[in-house]
Amino acid sequence: MSIELELNGEPFRFRGDPMTPLVDVLRTDAFLTGSKAVCREGFCGACTVHIDGEARMSCLVPVGLVENRRVTTIEGLGAGARHPLQVAFEAADAVQCGMCFPGMVMSLACTLRDRPDADRDEIKRAMTGNICRCTGYERIVDAVAASLRPSSSAEAADA
Ligand code: FES
Ligand code: FES
Incomplete structure (x- = not known):
């Protein structure tokens, strides 16, 4: 077929x-x-x-x-220009083995498109369908927050 x-x-x-x-x-x-x-x-x-x-x-x-x-x-x-999430994951050093990364970005890209003002709790809820076995998630949340509000990476570091 x-x-x-x-x-x-x-x-x-x-x-x-x-x-x-x-x-x-x-x-x-x-x-x-x-x-x-x-x-x-x-x-x-x-x-x-x-x-x-x-x-x-x-x-x-x-x-x-x-x-x-x-x-x-x-x-x-990521064709042409990389998606802001891809840039932010790299900047936050949020990827280790990389197995979860593509799926995580694809899921979050949809969520954040629909909720561009998402806070850290909303980001965490948006990640519930994506498992990462390496990072402990905090750096991923930092990266996602930074992709939405560049100043938030500094806030995260202070938290
Ligand atoms: S490979 Fe599809 S959800 Fe795990
Ligand atoms: S970086 Fe290894 S599973 Fe997420």
């Missing part, structure tokens, strides 16, 4: 089983390895992409369900 979609702003065609998880199509067929397949159960958030502008866990989405829809991966989000 042939399935067409828009992938990072370009037409993309997948030929194969429509029940193939989207994350596998992205990584294996489209060679976009930013989205990680970690738990494959909707538990960790590492596979998060945007489908029609909303964050979705691509391990749970059969590729047949995104026919004629718009899919954006971390590669597409």
